Amino acid sequence: MGDTASERARWVDQHLGRLTPEQKVGQLLVFGFCGPVVTPDVVEILERFHIGGLRVTTKFRGLNLVSDLPPGAALPDFKQRSYRPPSGLSRDFSYHHTPIAATPGQYAQALKLWEEVPPSFREEALTKEIDRLRHSVVPALELCEQGDRDLASGDLEGAISAFAKALEKDAGCTKAKESHARSLERKAQVDKFLEQAADLRLKGDLRRAIQVWQCVLEVCPRHPRAMQSVMDASLALAQDRRSKGDLPGALEAAQLALDIEPQNRAATRLCTELNALCERERSLLAEAARADKLSPATALRAWEEVLRLNPAHPQAAARVRQLSTRKRTRSFGLALVLVMGLIVIWGGGQYAYEVSTLNRVRYLISQSQGGEALSMLSSPWFIFTLNEVEDLRQQAVQRLNPQARRAQAKAKEAAGEAAVEMRNWPAAREAFAQARKYALGDLDNPELAALAVRSAKGLEFVEKVESALKWQSEGQPSEAIRCLRQAAALRPDDEYVKSLLARLDKSGKAETPKTPGPKPDAGDTPETPDVDRQTR
Secondary structure, three states: OOHHHHHHHHHHHHHOOOOOOHHHHHOOEEEEEEOOOOOHHHHHHHHHHHEEEEEEEEEOOOOOEEEEEOOOOOOOOOOOOOOOOOOEEEEOOOOOOOOOOOOOHHHHHHHHHHHHHOHHHHHHHHHHHHHHHHHHHHHHHHHHHHHHHHHHOHHHHHHHHHHHHHHOOOOOOOHHHHHHHHHHHHHHHHHHHHHHHHEEEEEEOOHHHHHHHHHHHOOOOOHHOOOOOOOOHHHHHHHHHHHHHOOHHHHHHHHHHHHHHHHHEEEEHHHHHHHHHHHHHHHHHHHHHHHHOHHHHHHHHHHHHHHHHHHOOEEEEHHOOOOHHOOOOOHHHHHHHHHHHHHHHHHHHHHHHHHHHHHHHHHHHHHHOOHHHHHHOOOOOOOOOOHHHHHHHHHHOOOOOHHHHHHHHHHHHHHHHHHHHHOHHHHHHHHHHHHHHHHOOOOOOOHHHHHHHHHHHHHHHHHHHHHHHHHHOOOOOOHHHHHHHHHHHHHHOOOOHHHHHHHHHHHOOOOOOOOOOOOOOOOOOOOOOOHHHOOO
């Protein structure tokens, strides 16, 4: 408390220290003022004497200034003393004086009382003044009141018309002149604002158009066209913001429409709906913000709830995309880890199986059981030990007895013939090559030697057919025909080669070259061992 008093004292001392002696004396004086008109002496009191206060009232008060009375003079009787115009600081006051200003209705009532006065008591000058008041002043003031009501209701045209009629009744009416000029100025401003707002409305800028229409309402409150335009544009802006996901902005626009016309059902219904949506959205956003700190799955569910409530919410849509991408990435990573683990497990098992099988094959080869070893090596499930499988297969072939070697060679030859019938050329080539390998292991046996020759011819036949098909696919039918003729020389009774050769000859796309063609690849004419010589 003491600190407050000391601070207040310091503040007073600081401000009083800035005043001149004249200003300090003036702050001790208080004067009175009455009536609606500020007279020059009141302005002088304020500007020259720097008075500390001014008592203001609209009536004369029952108080007399005695500063103009001589010393020792008795106070006059207020009831007997006549009123006189103010002069300097000297005025007369009375509590029972009526207000100086009068309304048109009070004027009309006074004129009605005047009509009740007998003619013998009426003065001619006063009668003329009363007639002027009755026919000019009072009607003009009534029209001014009508103009003020029109302005309050937003009817600028009606107000201008009323003030113009008031001037026709009383050309000297100050209120009519001033009000008419202000109304014309307002109308010019309103027309300019309405034109700007219409241009903005056509451009689709509803927000700025509403601001310009609000300027119209500031110049002319309750302007019907501006009010209706603000109402329609606010509802349209609310729907547009709602479609873009801005529910608070939509609620603000709808509330503006409701402020313009509180009884509008569409605005009331839209505000109620948007208010409920905003409340729900705020709660869901708060829940989503909390869920972001817990786990991505919980956060994703929370943001999806926000998106279901407001499908166009930009933050919710971006957050859902981000969390969904993170979830898919994490799921893909887990799946990839799982697949890699399964591959590692399968690869380990497969390698263990191959190693175990090869160890078994080595044991069989050491026991001269080549047939069983070859049977085990014929499995297609060797992946990691293909090189070892090929070496062991050659060792197993060398350990075969003549009967087993002959059986294996015949089986592979039969498999090659079956592949030729099925037009499975890669399988046929593989089968004939293996048959030849089995047969070449014991050329002293005439049966195996003959089988080696047949396998070699079958292999050459298959390679020629493959070369012909390759040349045909590359658009060189002459080379294809050449290879097919070589294949037909090896197997004249093969129907497939005959039909293909006949189709290529008939198409006429190529003729047999007169000069030798390009040297075929090594694969076209594989080197066939001189089996006959070896046999001989």
